[in-house]
Amino acid sequence: MFDQSDGYGLLTKIIHLSTSSLPIKDKLDQMLQAIQDSFGADQTLLLRREKIVENGLLSRLALEKKPFWFDEESSFPEERVHPAEKDLLRLPFACLPLYERDIFQGMLYIGFSKERKFSSQEIDLLLLITEEMGEAIQLSHLFQKVEQTSSELAALQEMGKVATSTLKLEELLESVVKTGLKILQAKGGVLRIEDKTTKELKVQWSFGDYHHHLLDEKIAKRVLMTQTPFLLNHFQKDSPLLSILCVPLRTKEGVLGTLAFYDKDSDPSKFDERDFQLLLIMANQMSFAIENALTHYETSQLATEHEKRVRELTILWELSKALLTTVKFERITQMTLTAITIGAGLGFNRALLFMVNEKTRFLEGTMAVGPDNPEEAGRIWRYVSQQKGNLSDLVGQLHLPPEKNSTLNTIVKGIQIPLELEDCILSKTVLEGRPFNVRFPQTEETWIQTKCDRGCHLSVEVGCHIGTHLSRDPKVYSFATVPLWGKGKVIGVILVDNLYNQNPITDEDIQTLTMFSTQAGLAIENAILYRNLEEVHQTLKETQTHLLHQEKMAALGKLSSTIAHEIRNPLVSIGGFARRLYRSIPEQAPEKRYTQTIMIEVSRLEKILSDLLNYTRDEIPAFQEVDLREILEDSLSMVSEKFDDGKIQLTKHFAEGLPKVRGDHQQLLQVFSSLFNNAYEAMKGKGELSIRVLAISKNGSSLVRVEVENTGSGIDPENLHNIFNPFYSTKDSGLGLGLPLIYRIVTSHQGQIEVDNRPGEGVTFIVTLPSAQEGDKK
Amino acid sequence: MKKILVVDDEESIRLLYKEELEEDGFSVEVAKDGEEALEKVSLFKPDLITLDIKMPGMDGIETLKRIRDLNRKLPIIMCSAYGEYRQDLTTWASDAYIVKCADLSELKTTICRLLGLS
Numbered sequence: 001m002f003d004q005s006d007g008y009g010l011l012t013k014i015i016h017l018s019t020s021s022l023p024i025k026d027k028l029d030q031m032l033q034a035i036q037d038s039f040g041a042d043q044t045l046l047l048r049r050e051k052i053v054e055n056g057l058l059s060r061l062a063l064e065k066k067p068f069w070f071d072e073e074s075s076f077p078e079e080r081v082h083p084a085e086k087d088l089l090r091l092p093f094a095c096l097p098l099y100e101r102d103i104f105q106g107m108l109y110i111g112f113s114k115e116r117k118f119s120s121q122e123i124d125l126l127l128l129i130t131e132e133m134g135e136a137i138q139l140s141h142l143f144q145k146v147e148q149t150s151s152e153l154a155a156l157q158e159m160g161k162v163a164t165s166t167l168k169l170e171e172l173l174e175s176v177v178k179t180g181l182k183i184l185q186a187k188g189g190v191l192r193i194e195d196k197t198t199k200e201l202k203v204q205w206s207f208g209d210y211h212h213h214l215l216d217e218k219i220a221k222r223v224l225m226t227q228t229p230f231l232l233n234h235f236q237k238d239s240p241l242l243s244i245l246c247v248p249l250r251t252k253e254g255v256l257g258t259l260a261f262y263d264k265d266s267d268p269s270k271f272d273e274r275d276f277q278l279l280l281i282m283a284n285q286m287s288f289a290i291e292n293a294l295t296h297y298e299t300s301q302l303a304t305e306h307e308k309r310v311r312e313l314t315i316l317w318e319l320s321k322a323l324l325t326t327v328k329f330e331r332i333t334q335m336t337l338t339a340i341t342i343g344a345g346l347g348f349n350r351a352l353l354f355m356v357n358e359k360t361r362f363l364e365g366t367m368a369v370g371p372d373n374p375e376e377a378g379r380i381w382r383y384v385s386q387q388k389g390n391l392s393d394l395v396g397q398l399h400l401p402p403e404k405n406s407t408l409n410t411i412v413k414g415i416q417i418p419l420e421l422e423d424c425i426l427s428k429t430v431l432e433g434r435p436f437n438v439r440f441p442q443t444e445e446t447w448i449q450t451k452c453d454r455g456c457h458l459s460v461e462v463g464c465h466i467g468t469h470l471s472r473d474p475k476v477y478s479f480a481t482v483p484l485w486g487k488g489k490v491i492g493v494i495l496v497d498n499l500y501n502q503n504p505i506t507d508e509d510i511q512t513l514t515m516f517s518t519q520a521g522l523a524i525e526n527a528i529l530y531r532n533l534e535e536v537h538q539t540l541k542e543t544q545t546h547l548l549h550q551e552k553m554a555a556l557g558k559l560s561s562t563i564a565h566e567i568r569n570p571l572v573s574i575g576g577f578a579r580r581l582y583r584s585i586p587e588q589a590p591e592k593r594y595t596q597t598i599m600i601e602v603s604r605l606e607k608i609l610s611d612l613l614n615y616t617r618d619e620i621p622a623f624q625e626v627d628l629r630e631i632l633e634d635s636l637s638m639v640s641e642k643f644d645d646g647k648i649q650l651t652k653h654f655a656e657g658l659p660k661v662r663g664d665h666q667q668l669l670q671v672f673s674s675l676f677n678n679a680y681e682a683m684k685g686k687g688e689l690s691i692r693v694l695a696i697s698k699n700g701s702s703l704v705r706v707e708v709e710n711t712g713s714g715i716d717p718e719n720l721h722n723i724f725n726p727f728y729s730t731k732d733s734g735l736g737l738g739l740p741l742i743y744r745i746v747t748s749h750q751g752q753i754e755v756d757n758r759p760g761e762g763v764t765f766i767v768t769l770p771s772a773q774e775g776d777k778k
Numbered sequence: 779m780k781k782i783l784v785v786d787d788e789e790s791i792r793l794l795y796k797e798e799l800e801e802d803g804f805s806v807e808v809a810k811d812g813e814e815a816l817e818k819v820s821l822f823k824p825d826l827i828t829l830d831i832k833m834p835g836m837d838g839i840e841t842l843k844r845i846r847d848l849n850r851k852l853p854i855i856m857c858s859a860y861g862e863y864r865q866d867l868t869t870w871a872s873d874a875y876i877v878k879c880a881d882l883s884e885l886k887t888t889i890c891r892l893l894g895l896s
Contacts, residue, residue, distance in 0.1 A: 568859035568878055573790035575880020580797065602880050610877065 007125045010038040014132050024140035031133060035110060039122075043111040046133070049104055056082030057089060062097040062104055067127055069094040069118040092116045094123075096130040100138040108133065152278060155183040159282050163289035169297040173205040176259070176286050181207060183282065184245070184275050186261035191249075192220050193257040193294070201257065208262075216244065220258045223248050227255050229280055233270040245271045247279050249287040256290055259283050312512050318391035319345060320519045325392075329527040336520040337369035339395045340496060342384055346513055348496040348505075349377065352412050353484075354426055355492040356419065363426055363493065365415035368408045370499070377500040425481055429493045435482040435510050480505045482517050486525035494520075557616030564613055571609070575602035614670070615726060615737040621664035621748055625772045628661045628668070628693065628704055629654055635672035636691070643680040648687055655694040659771035661704055667745045674738045675708045675765055682712030682763070695771070702771040707764055714759040723755070780893055781805045783824035785815040785841065786857070787833040791878075795828065798882055799889075812836030816844055824852070826893055828885070829872075831858040842871050853892040855885070 013034045017027050028046055036044035052058045057080045061068050070076045071092040081089050093111040097104060108130050162175040177189040188208035192201050201221060223230050223246045234242040246260035261279065263269045319339040326332060333353055340351040350370025354363045371377035387394055419427050425436055484492035494517055498505060578598040585592045632654075640650070661668075679689050690709040695702065715723060726740040746753045751769040758764075782804045784795040792808040799806045807822045809815040811833050818824070827845065831838035842854060855874040874888045890896065 564859040569788045569791055572878045572880050573788070573794055576794040576798065576882060577790075579880065579882075580794075599880070606879060 006038060007121065010034060011125065011128060011132075014129050018132050018136040018139075024137065027136055027140070028133065031129075031136075035108075035129065039110060040112075041110045042113045043109070045109045045111075046098070047107040047109055049106050052107060053082045053084045056080075056085045058085060058095065058107055061095060062107060065097060065099060067094065067096040067123055067130070069123065071115070071117050092118075094118060094126065096126055098130050098134045098137065100134045100141070105134060105137055148274065151183075152281070155179075155278055156281060156285065158183070159285050163286060167293055167296045169290075169293045170205075172289060172293045174207075176290070177205050177207045180259065180261055180279070180282060183278060184261050184271070185265045186245070186271075187263040187265055187269075189259070189261045190216075190220075191257065191259050192224075193290075194224060194255070204257070216260070219244060219246050220260060223258045223260075224255055229276065229283075231271060231276050243270045245275060245279055247283040249283055249290060251287050251291045253291075256287060256294070259286070312515075315345060315391060316512070316516055316519065319395060319516060320523075322392040322395040323520060323523040327527050327530040329524070329531050332520075332523050332527040333367050334369070335395050336494075336517075336524065337367060339516065339520075340494065340513065341369050342391075342395065343381065344384075344391050345395065346496075346509070346516060348509075348513075349498045349500045350408065350496065352408075352495040353492060354412075354415070354417070354495070355484075356430060356490065361419045363415075363417040363419060363430065365412035366492070368406070368412035370406075370408055372407050374500050426493050426495065429481040429483050430490045433483050433485075433490050435480060435514055437480045437505055437507065437510050439478050439505070478505060480510055480513070482510065482514050484517050484521040484524065486521055491521060491525055491528075553616055557613075560612050560616050564609065567609060568606075571602055571605055575599060575606070578602065611737040611741075615741045615744075621667055621745070623662050623664060625660045626663050626665050626668065627658075628706065628769070629658060631665065631668045632672055632691065632693065632706070635669050635676055638669075638673045639676040639680060642677075643685070645685065647685055648680065648683060648689055651688065651690045653690070653692045658693060658695055658704060659702060659773065661749075661769045662772045663749050663769065664745075668749075671742045671745050671767065672706070672708075674742055675767075678738060679708055679710035679712070682710050684712070687711040687762075696768075698768075702773060703768050704771055706767045706769075708767075709762060709764040711762040714761055714763045715755070715757045717757070717759060720755070720757055724753075779803065779805045780826065780895070781807065781822060781824045782889070783807050783809060783815065783818055783822060783827045785809045785812070785827060785833075785838070786830040787811060788830075791830070795882075795885075798886075802886065804889075812838070812841035812844070815841050816848075819845055819848060819852075826853045826855070826889060828855045828857050828889075831856060846871055855888055855892070857885070 014031055017031050017034070020027065022030070032044040032046060035041070047058065052062065057077065060080060069092070073091060076091060088109070088111070090111065092115060093109060095110075096108045098106045098108060108126070110126075158179050159176075162172065162179055165175065166172050173191050177191050180186070181189050186208070188206070190206045191204050193204045194201050201217075201224060219230055219232065227248045227250060229247040230244070231246075232242070232244045234244070243263055244260060245262075246258055248258055249256040259279070259282075261271070264271050264275065322335055322339065323332060326335070337351040337353055339345040340348050350368065352368045352370075353366045355366045356362075357364050371380055384394075417424050417426055419430060425438065429436055479495055479497035481493055481495045483490045484494055494513070496505070496513065575598070578595050582592065582595040582599060585595060636650075676689070683689070688711045690707070692707040692709075694705055696705050697703070723739050724743040726737055743753055746767055746769070749769055751767060754766040754768075756764040756766065782799055784792055784799070784806060786792050786795070786808070787810055789810070792810070796806045796808055807818055807824065809818045812835060815827070815829070819827070829838045829842060829845075833841075836844075838856065838858075842856070845852065845854065853873045854871070855876055856872045857876050857878050859878055873892055876885055876888060879885075
């Protein structure tokens with residue numbers, strides 16, 4: 001039986017346990033154990049409300065709100081026992097309902113295997129115990145509620161902090177996922193945002209493990225579409241539990257995306273209702289923050305884009321302004337290429353300009369700007385970065401001295417590409433009139449296309465340069481070409497690359513370059529027109545000078561011919577009679593020498609007179625087919641008699657089968673006799689005269705070339721540029737009209753005269769005349 | 779003996795030519811202008827004529843035309859102070875054209891050539 005002290009002990013123990021800090025489950029377990037031990041019971045249970053069978057005995061008893069004990073069959077209402085209760089409810093037993101604030105919580109059941117009588121004292125004790133247990137449960141409920149509310153508050157506070165801490169989208173998304181992971185104790189989390197234009201649901205941020213599973217995507221899409229949260233605790237055979245918690249990120253305008261968490265870090269790994277509620281609160285709060293951040297992100301993207309455009313336009317404007325400062329072709333092209341390569345401009349490493357020659361249908365390398373090697377590149381970049389002032393001034397004033405004679409510039413100036421060369425990227429750019437961005441031509445085929453493989457220096461010298469000088473694989477050489485548009489036609493090509501810093505050439509780069517080259521193209525075309533205008537102007541000026549000269553000569557000629565007779569006839573008489581006197585005077589007489597002096601002086605005057613008359617008489621050549629060989633022989637015999645004293649060695653080399661020349665016999669005779677005469681005079685009686693004649697072909701025309709070489713003293717370089725000018729003579733005798741006349745005759749024959757002067761050694765005059773068949777062609 | 783008619787308005791030239799050519803064994807007659815030349819051609823019947831171009835009155839070219847009307851085969855050497863009509867005259871009328879020079883060797887060579895003398 002049970003005495004009073006035992007009852008006290010039990011009650012003390014129960015109260016003790018009730019106020020202890022043990023978790024509620026342990027509290028109740030230990031209480032039940034203490035009851036079982038004190039009463040010597042076989043089974044002590046706390047039946048929770050939900051475990052009690054409806055319409056059974058226990059539920060009926062619970063309504064009575066008082067303890068019951070059944071120790072004899074007579075008082076036991078067996079008919080009320082529900083079949084499900086039959087096993088439990090065997091006599092004797094006691095049961096006491098537990099109430100917390102008038103809400104039924106459960107039933108304390110104490111069962112015995114042998115006969116047992118309950119004293120009223122024991123019943124009182126049990127009543128006290130149940131009251132205490134009820135309070136303990138109530139306390140624990142309260143505690144749980146407080147704990148939950150405080151953790152929710154903490155989570156919300158944390159989320160709030162995150163939401164207000166940043167406007168940077170990436171940071172925010174990262175914080176959202178990380179905080180969610182912490183609050184929900186999940187193993188992984190994913191935030192998805194719907195792309196407004198493509199309607200595609202994209203993973204924006206993920207953290208930890210998450211299921212790259214088709215199911216996962218499907219769930220996210222469903223949540224987005226239905227705007228309904230989703231909780232799945234999925235049991236799979238032979239694999240860990242799959243638990244997913246996915247909520248929509250709702251805003252006023254609709255759904256932004258989804259936030260999902262995976263696998264609670266607990267055992268079993270499953271999310272409960274509370275997690276679900278927490279996530280919902282979190283998602284609601286974060287949606288607005290994310291929406292703001294998204295708007296901010298889009299706005300700043302747009303702002304950046306605008307800023308870039310404005311910068312580009314500013315650059316283009318500045319560069320165009322610079323181009324307006326000059327009309328000189330050289331300056332314009334130099335400025336264009338500088339603008340393309342300068343860092344503050346378009347910033348390419350190198351720029352090459354090729355212009356279309358409409359007459360020859362060739363692309364001609366015109367100019368290149370760019371360093372020859374990385375060291376020079378660095379030097380130039382440093383130099384340019386130190387320059388002050390706005391871009392247009394910079395482009396206009398910048399002179400990079402090493403570039404003018406750079407290897408690249410020299411190479412480019414030597415490049416000539418037929419426009420019809422199909423494989424060449426430069427020709428293609430002109431013919432198709434569009435830009436090409438050749439990014440890393442990886443395959444051999446594209447590389448060959450780029451390098452044309454037909455003796456084009458572009459790849460071999462400009463591109464392959466990379467292979468040999470920078471030990472880089474030429475196959476990874478990237479470059480771009482843009483056409484240079486004039487008015488309605490492509491007038492050239494600009495090639496750019498980033499050889500040294502290897503920055504990729506983007507499509508935007510090409511776009512900017514195209515915009516700029518449109519401006520530059522017009523400026524360059526204007527410069528070309530201006531240059532042509534200048535050339536025409538120059539020609540006009542020259543023609544005017546020439547006409548004036550001719551007029552002067554005509555006047556001089558008229559004057560000369562009138563006085564010619566007046567002087568010539570007396571000269572002939574004086575000279576003629578002097579000769580007669582000379583013959584009649586004996587050898588030793590002093591008069592012989594006087595007479596000779598008269599003769600020589602008369603000859604000299606006659607020579608001057610005929611030079612003057614010949615030069616001023618602008619005779620129209622009477623063209624006929626002439627044999628140059630014959631003319632040369634005749635001219636030689638006319639002159640050589642005068643000098644024939646055996647001290648001058650004469651070598652003639654006349655090539656076989658020389659074509660005939662179209663010319664005026666008399667005038668050509670004059671040309672060559674004058675040249676031979678000059679040669680003999682230059683050698684002062686001693687030396688070697690070589691005459692070589694050969695047929696040559698130049699630019700597809702057939703020509704005859706005559707070289708008259710002497711071993712005299714050559715022409716003083718000071719006088720060289722004047723030798724074809726009339727009245728410029730260094731000789732004591734003569735008016736200096738010999739070479740000017742030769743020049744005039746040769747040019748009137750569509751020929752050329754050149755001088756190869758070797759001061760101190762001799763001089764060679766080279767006369768080139770078109771053959772007779774060339775004349776027929778015209 | 780071959781007969782040569784020298785036509786020139788300059789007396790000194792006429793004298794020089796006459797003396798030089800006579801010394802070389804020719805019979806020389808002179809005329810001071812075109813009219814006189816035409817008369818002398820009929821009277822003297824020269825084998826060759828040297829004819830100055832620029833003369834007062836009838837000039838050498840007119841005289842040449844008139845003489846050719848009388849005699850198409852008579853050798854005529856045109857003598858001038860300069861070579862302005864060389865091309866035209868040698869192609870259609872005269873047999874030779876000489877620019878006057880104190881050295882008479884060219885004239886003499888031409889005379890001998892035209893008369894078939896060595």
